[in-house]
Amino acid sequence: MKEVFEALRERFDAQVDRFREGGALKELHDLKYRHCFRVSREAEGIASDLGWEADRVACARGLGLLHDLGRFEQYARHGTFNDRVSVDHGDLGATLVREHFADLLSQTWLRVIPPAIRWHNKRRLPADLDPELLPFARLIRDADKVDVYRVIREHLEAGRIRQLIPRLTDLEGPPSEALVGVLLEEHTADYGMVRNLADLLLVQACWVYDMHFPPALRRLLDRRLLEGLRAWICPTPAVDRIFAEAADWAQKACA
Template sequence: MNSAATPTFVDISSHLAWFKSYAAEKTAQEKGDTSPMNLKLRHSLNVLENARRIVEGEKFDTATARLCLLAALYHDVGRFEQYLRYHTFRDRESCNHGQMGVRILKAQGCLKHESREDRKLVMAAVGMHNRFALPTSTPPLVALITNVVRDADKLDILRIMDEHLGGPAPYNPTVVLQQPDDPTIASEAVLRAVFEHRVAAYAALRCVNDFRLLLGTWFFDLHFATCRRKFLQDGYADNLLRSMPDSVPQAAARDYLLTLLDAAKKDAQIPACR
């Protein structure tokens, strides 16, 4: 998949224009608070940029890079319809937004100028980007494209959560997936995931501090060195973890994760935060 002819620029500008106009049209249909939809537009564009950074850093060939960028741009296209219909981003309480995205891509025909094979690959990645884990039977090229999207997605969700949980404003319940900000409780399953170097599951969350830990565990599930480096350089996970006081039941797991991240930074020759 790697090639010496690394693309410095893959043009998907017509798709970008379509996506922006679709997002604007859906946002105009919302009668209430449109900020969650604005957030998803910005998120999609940032995930696209993160994916561009990965395909360049990993020296993908032009054709593969283009598929990754299309999948990154469209990965959350289902979020707009999901929010319009259900006013939540919790899939369990509404719909699977990856599958919703595939239905929208088909109905809107925005991939109609791509080859049949490319359409299938992009839609497969959009449909699977939000699975907890990819099935082992996933074809290698689908897995590669989907993993670029998943890595790029994680980097930007960390930014959003750090901005959101680090600021003085009260939490937007939609952004923290309606988790209570209760400093006295913790999810045993999330704590276990930290010590076993596994990604914690959304379904295991019980409070906002669990969410902070879960975001830190994403470091265990990054597929590309370019992405691991960016994760460490950005420092969003560090900020999220350090903002938990020592009195919370997550404190030991927090310290354990911070030590791991500091060691990874040392290996990558990135200065530690503390």
């Protein structure tokens, strides 16, 4: 299984190398490259903590590595990671895996990895998802969120959030009342409602309600990732409530 992952890694590096200029990746391409390896480790760790058998853990590791393959082509073509104005990177990634990695994947992995990539970035998973696929689709969404929380916190602390998300022009405005109302009621909102940094961080705080596995939620709590978002929003009763309820839900889900 180690040999399979090394073959996937070698092929993955060859795919990413196409986007190097003078031997180097652009900043956001490099960020996604490193993100893929971290998500691979998170997925492997969560699957191991869940007690999955060795082949499923190995599949989770490979899925984590390949989950954002579509991001590289997306940014090269469109100069953005915004799916709404470019291309759905989950759909693109699933297609690219089938085109360039199918010969390295067993039939079991091939039934799981491309569709899990397709669904990893969607707002919700479909209710009728194949039972064989469902745990992997949930796992990659969890592992991805854990590392994205870390990336957001890191860029906030470094004063580089606009470099990470250039479309965010308002970094200091208060949360939108309409968005806050939807989050308090539904615990999720469409990114089309996001108007500023505070809105984005509130939507991301509510990601916890779409996380499924206690080991992933425990990572979020132990690393104080919610607090890493909360520190960047001016306190209001509604903001406090959103974060308090999200943290309480995560704690209970880990119990």
